[in-house]
Amino acid sequence: MKKILLLLIFVFSLTLTNAQEKGYWVCFNVEVDADGAGDFVQSLDNFMNSDTAKQLPFVITLNEILFANEDTSITHQLCFLAQNADAMANWGSGPPPTPEGIILQMNFQKHVDVKQSILGSPLIFDPNGLGLDYFNIWQFGVKDAATYANAFVKFQKDSSKMMKNATFGLHEAIAGSSKGVTHYFAARASNLPEFLKIRENISTSKAAADFFSKTTPISEIIGVFGGRIIKRYNVN
Incomplete structure (x- = not known):
């Protein structure tokens, strides 16, 4: 794979000009x-x-x-x-x-x-996240994609007031993902300190508890990494 594979693109940044188009x-x-x-x-x-x-x-x-x-x-x-x-x-x-x-x-x-x-x-993406530097990516194996996506939408809505300068995104893996990985949960924030503060607020919220109660039986965290x-x- 050590050849240059470039006719190039950006990690989670689709600015969709037409809502009917899939990025x-x-x-x-x-x-x-x-x-x-x-x-x-x-x-x-x-x-x-x-x-x-x-x-x-x-x-x-x-x-x-x-x-x-x-x-x-x-x-x-x-x-x-x-x-x-x-x-x-x-x-x-x-x-x-x-x-x-x-x-x-x-x-x-x-x-x-x-x-x-x-x-x-x-699958669910906020283009405003493209200007945010820090990201955390959770790699999930999801058994029921529709139920997970519905729970994600509700979690995103319920936690929106705690998400200043931050976004959540849900992505599907099509090819090349690690064994068992079907989806990616992406959290973006302006920087690492801001991400940690938002995480502290959301992790103890009712929105998070509801989301985990609905998704834990149908999903498994396979990996997580962070960067900028x-x-x-x-x-x-």
Whole structure:
């Protein structure tokens, strides 16, 4: 998987212009060697600021992983979001052979090890979350998706007054997810301290108790990780 897989996108950021359109995202979980991180990020910046990259039909983010368990060796995520299925038509063709694209590919192959590539889609998503830096992602195995989604919508509504500068999102895994993972619960906040304060308020609320009582019998937490967005591209 150590080839550059880029016709690019952003980790959970679909700005849907048409409510009838279903968005999609791809995230690459990668390990970037410390010595080459600066070269890789600089070449990504140079490519994404080129006229060619600005024509890509994706919003793209580079995320730094801050919290992960011993089974997770990833240091970053490179995520791409597409507004609809048509935007994925040329996915996998790689970066164009421009000077910026060639240098990016060289640095990617030299410094980046792809651990996982995941295709997914947002089921319930607040575009306002795209401007928030910190995220926590819970990986779930869900047995009854409809019941879980209904409980999620109610939880989101009931906890909305406690969610200043924060959002919740529910996403489905389509391909490439870890064993048993069917859905992702994404919590976003402006920064880590803000996330922790909001978590303290919500975790002891009736809204949370109701949500857990409805979803615990039909779901299992398989993993969780946290990080922050460090680069955003094509967001305008």
